[in-house]
Amino acid sequence: ALVREAIRRLGGAEIKTEGDSFYVVFNSVSSAVRCGLVITANALLDAAEHPDELIKVGIGVHAGETVQTADGYVGSPVNIAARICSEAGPNEVLVSETVRALTRTVLPVRFEPRGRRQLKGIAEPVTLYAATETGPGVMPWGEPAGRRGAISRRRLVVGIPILTLVALAIISSLLFRALGGPAATRSPSLAAALPPGTWKIGLDVPLTGNAAFRGMPIKNAVELAIDDANADGGIDGSDLELDVYDDGATTEPGQDPKKAAANAEKMVADSRTIAVVGPSGSAVAKAMIPITNAAGLLQCSPANTNPGLTKPRYGALDLRSARPAVINYVRISPSDDIQEPALAAYAFDDLLAERALVVDDTADGREIADGFSDAYTALGGQVIRRALNPGADPMSVLGSLSDGTEAPEVVFFGGFTDTGAIGLRKAMVSSGHRDIPLLSWDGLFDGSGGDAGSYIQRTTAGTAVGTFVSHVTQPPSTHDFVDKYHFAYLADPDEYAAGAYACVQVIVQALRDVAKSHPTAGHLREALRAWVVDPSHHFQTVVNDVAFDANGDNVHQYVTFYRVDPTTQDGKGDWVIAKQQDFGTATP
Secondary structure, eight states, rough: TTTTTHHHHOEEEEEEEEETTEEEEHHHHHHHHHHHHHHHHHHHHHHHOOTTTTOEEEEEEEEEOOOOOOOEEEEEHHHHHHHHHOOTTTEEEEHHHHHHHTTTTSSSEEEEEEEEOTTTTTOOOOEEEEEEEOOOOBOOOOOOTSSSSSTTTOOHHHHHHHHHHHHHOOOOOOOEEEEOOOOOOOOSSSSOOOOOSSSSEEEEEOSSSHHHHHHHHHHHHHHHHHHHHHHHHTTTTBOOEEEEEEOBOOOTTOOOHHHHHHHHHHHOTTEEEEEEEEOSSSHHHHHHHHHHHHTTTTEEEEEEEOOTTTGGGGGGGHHHHTSSOOOOESSSSSOGHHHHHHHHHHHIISSSSEEEEEEEETTTTTTHHHHHHHHHHTTTTTTEEEEEEEHHHHHHHOOGSSSSSSSSSEEEEOOGGGGGGHHHHHHHHHHHOOOOOOEOTTTTTTOOOSSSSSSHHHHOHHTTTEEEEEEOOOOOOOOOHHHHHHHHHSSSTTTHHHHHHHHHHHHHHHHHGGGGGGOOTTTTTHHHHHHHHOOTHHHHHHHTEEOBBBTBBSSOOOOEEEEEEETTTGGGGGEEEEEEEEOSSSOO
């Protein structure tokens, strides 16, 4: 009765049952979503009246074209609806992106992202959302005379004319499956909720000193995200509060690790602080992680790229020595070591070079030259290796460029602007090898031709043409975020602002899931941390899908490749994007 009465009143047609399962077809997508919310609302009210016989209901909704045969409805939507239902939690209405798109402007419903799921038997991943009410309103269907209404305490549709619903009806069928029944498991709680009170998200960035220009956009984005979350109802009624800490310094690099460590201690000591966003610099992250790790306090950085913050082979276990098996630090930005395989792929697949001359500066650039060589060889490329000693003539390493048909088709330089890049490119051009690309990493990505001391300025735009560099970058941000940030602050967001907003979105979405289990105040930190770092959990953010691997790295590793355009900056030249690519899961 719990399910069938709602189906009947909202115009659904039951097409088959399997045990406690119902398969129902609707002609109106909004009616299907409303029906799901009515069923789950009634289940909660029934549980309040009969706590010893609780019913859990999981609902999956999908829209698509089906065919009616003598044996019933057939088509992929039937299977997809069933698979979505199997993903639904207790008293959860889970819908596909198709359903969300058709109803988001029609119903007073909030669609909380649940990530892209690979459903059993379905070729492509499906993006899922949990549908929840945004507020009370008029009853979605009339109550029969003389019967006490179970739904009178849960009003779903706010002033939406019936003509609007009819206008949004779809021609193709909409499949709906609801699970439940007397054999369902018991639940100790009736509604999702956090422990009472306002909960804090700490922020550590430079707001004073030489690097304040980096910290302010991150602070703005975090503030904006928390305001948006609270305006959207917070976490089932609980609000979030921003607690800001400054790690700025007047000496380079503009951030003080000691101040950051002291800030971390304060956040750990505050029992109302359940997560941290930041820092912006890897050096201060190294000072903070041992403290937040020992306390199990979730930390999400929008900007750090040092591999040693997450990866054991680079020393990450030393940072989390107190609890080495516990991941509490995650980041949106890629790890710097993704540049090595990315550069190799760009040389081999995009520059179509099968032979590479790899030159290193015999110092800090040697590591990336080694990584490039290994990755390039693994792709099938041939490597000629040379070292450019300090003060040596760059021509001394370029002899192989004159080897005719066996000559290298690209020169890779592992180093920096000041450790040989300028002389190397000038020597390539003066020796008649202008057409051979010079490929390097972001050790050369230091400004336009209008910036004094930059690679382009010192090499000159005309000579620098043909140089390509890589730079690990944030995943692409949505236009909505850029517009929202600009409207709020009358400025464009910087490179890491979207990642900061995304960190808050990850925290908020995780809290909404964690709230379903009614954690105690003492367990909330750990419940949040464990949910976020679980590799199976995906979050939909302004930088699109976010999930973290076993080390805490974002599974999306974006690298942008730049080339020199001599026509920009009034002829002084600048870096322009040649390509951006997601290189997938970070290397272990």
